[in-house]
Amino acid sequence: MWQRIDPGAAGFAPDLAERLDALVEEGRAAGLHGVVVARHGRLVLERYGTGEDYAWNTPLGVVDFGPETRHDVRSVTKSVVGLLYGVALAAGLVPEPGEPILRHFPEHADLAADPGRAALTVEHALTMTLGLDWDESAPYTGPENSEIAMEMAEDRYRFVLERPIVEEPGKRWSYSGGAAALVGGLIARGVGRPLEEFARDALFAPLGITSFEWMAGEDGVASAASGLRLTPRDLARIGQAVLDAEAIPASWTAEMLRPHVPTWDGFSYGYLWHVGPGERPGRPGEPPSWRAMAAGNGGQRLFLFPDLDLVVAVTAGAYNGDGQDAAARAVLDEVLLPALTS
Template sequence: MDSETLADRLARAVAQGRVPDLHGVVVAHRGRVVLEHYGEGEDFRLNEPLGHVRFAPDTLHDVRSVTKSVVGLLYGVALAEGRVPEPGEPLLRHFPEYPDLARDPRRAALTVEHALTMTLGLEWREEVPYTSPANGEIAMELAPDRFRYVLERPVVEEPGVRRSYCGGATALLGRLIEKGTGTALEDYARARLFEPLGIERFEWSTGADGRALAASGLRLAPRDLLAIGRLVLDGGAGVVPESWLAAALRPRVRIDEGSCYGYQWYVGDTWVGGFGNGGQRIHVTPARDLVIAVTAGQYDLPDQPTATVVIDEVVLPGLAG
């Protein structure tokens, strides 16, 4: 590091108001924690206000759509156990409770990989706030059957071509894990991922049907996000199969100029990551042996710069090599 420590750089960014609503940061470089910071501010559990919170190392925090990346890891674990279908298998074959949908040849062409990459080609809107029933994820949770709701959306384009952000895709993956393992998603996560990583406390919000919200319901501490990032950095750490990580972190569909999407993970030129509404982030730069975990409270704001500023303007420039 240069003469100015990461803590100094972050303190300056906080004082200048460049990282509003920053709740937590933990950074590991070359196997050593080099920055850990906790703030305070208004927080929520999904749309439930929690009031003013002073964050500490053991404070659980919504990680929102970073949950999707965790589900992506769990799918790989379940696949290695022979519990879930291969990515190339037809999706509706594993939802026999909806025979009417399977009779539609366009839907019958959907595969598990289309769900993994969010390229289902179904009508889905998540650009509106997550407080609105016009949002696809919220509408899914308000539906009598969330899985049927996803699978019966109108087909609007050829699957496998364009990524369209879809929490419903992750809900389907979570259901496949539950079907295949005969275990609630949160219990499977505890046994196969969290306990092996030393993560002792977590919460997973549920929907009206009592099932874990696979798209956004996890609550973890920043140190837990760091542990997940280090697992990715370490090729699965013997918990997630290395072959699955290689498949999941391969760029499969372009999002924009700077990023692609793999299997529920974002992939850049030099980094991979999990992203969540409000500024939740796991950022892994393998060539620099670097993992960054960020939690923040910028939920539903049109601009959510805090995590990007922490990563791109505080941590990366402050580290040598």
């Protein structure tokens, strides 16, 4: 259970809630469904709205969101899988990042006979540098999108591992839900039970998270790429656990959030987490950027600011369109960060 703290006592302007309300009322955060802000491990602010929503591609109609309303977090799921891998690794249940990945999918030994595929490691999946053909540029509504095609496949792991090789692994970041699926498969095989059960017992329960869903593909396997549904409060709770290394080894969070491969505009990718600079190069005096981010289709965001001991969780409904991060960026750049006083 979150303990509350007044914005002023948490180092924000006392009128923080009013600033957020004004942002929404002025239409500068379209599609915003929920915001939860925590600082120093306490709940500073939460706000919920109303809007059309979906569970994956199933319409839910107009939803009045609240503290107990679960929401798709889409590809934020990948980052939670990154946490679960670290927990399993500390217990000796999954292979080390440097191990060949096909060694742990022995049913696909024919693929391992290809030297190019035999070179794929667990780390290549964790960093999305597999070098395999993968395209998620199409909407997440049909098999033209590689992730959706994977969710419809008879064997999701073979679907990923047999994609054409387009470049040397480890050289370039290329967004891939298939990479997360492979990591999820390694976890499930290593712990000897479904991914969602391990998540419940090894991460969610220790954090007091009791309300979640984990959607599955046509093969009945929980989607490690995008299947989680959580409340914004619980999403923020996971973020706080990362900052506090609670239920997650501190050594793993450090490695997970270390820049491993460049992505865009000075940002990087760690192990299934986006990694930011924590500062805004060339822009002295401006509020800091996030240091780590988990992001999902539609504007789902979990921002971590370790130096500020600040966690921000945002849910939104801008699925498959342009400007999916507009609401979250407005919340951060126009309300929260300018309102910091200490």
